[in-house]
Amino acid sequence: MLQGALIALGFFMMLMLLLIWRGPTIWDRLLGMNMISSKLILCILLFAILTDLPYLIDIAIVYALIGFIGTVFIALFIRQRGRI
Amino acid sequence: MEARYLIANVLIGIGLVCILFGILCFFRFSNFYARVLVASIVDTMGFLTTLIGVALRADSIFPLLKILLLGAAILFINPITTHKIARSAYLSGYRVRQEDDTCDR
Numbered sequence: 001m002l003q004g005a006l007i008a009l010g011f012f013m014m015l016m017l018l019l020i021w022r023g024p025t026i027w028d029r030l031l032g033m034n035m036i037s038s039k040l041i042l043c044i045l046l047f048a049i050l051t052d053l054p055y056l057i058d059i060a061i062v063y064a065l066i067g068f069i070g071t072v073f074i075a076l077f078i079r080q081r082g083r084i
Numbered sequence: 085m086e087a088r089y090l091i092a093n094v095l096i097g098i099g100l101v102c103i104l105f106g107i108l109c110f111f112r113f114s115n116f117y118a119r120v121l122v123a124s125i126v127d128t129m130g131f132l133t134t135l136i137g138v139a140l141r142a143d144s145i146f147p148l149l150k151i152l153l154l155g156a157a158i159l160f161i162n163p164i165t166t167h168k169i170a171r172s173a174y175l176s177g178y179r180v181r182q183e184d185d186t187c188d189r
Binding site: 009016028038039052054057060068 | 093096097100103104106107110111116119120123127131134135138141142143144146147150151153154157158161162164165166168169170171172173175176178
């Protein structure tokens with residue numbers, strides 16, 4: 001069951017890559033990157049439960065926080081047209 | 085198989101179906117702000133449902149607490165991120181084409 005969920009999440013990430021490649025504006029691409037980040041966090045969680053390695057959940061938490069900071073600052077960078 | 089694992093599998097399945105609906109709406113809508121709305125609501129709901137399913141499969145108390153901490157963080161992080169993206173698009177002057185006449189500024 002968990003293996004199937006991991007495969008489905010990989011398929012979803014490929015669909016989001018297609019959306020990033022197709023997206024007309026830069027904000028569509030940023031949104032797709034944010035959703036790929038959330039699916040990657042789910043992948044890390046499912047892998048941690050599947051292989052019984054609980055310390056991978058810490059990596060998922062750190063990845064969530066770093067992805068949040070990165071996306072927020074890229075949005076700010078675009079809004080101010082290169083001036084932070 | 086315990087009943088706990090069965091419920092967890094059902095919840096993970098429901099969450100993955102929600103995420104799939106969100107992605108399909110991404111391809112269906114042509115409006116950027118509708119896509120932001122879908123990303124903010126459907127993706128967070130699918131994430132939290134899958135997270136509850138994963139938390140039910142945790143064996144001891146510390147992985148459970150860490151998963152719940154991640155859920156509490158995601159509950160704030162995901163809407164704030166989509167809000168920042170939509171705000172960046174709006175303040176940069178991106179408008180939907182058919183609403184150009186009614187939108188001020």
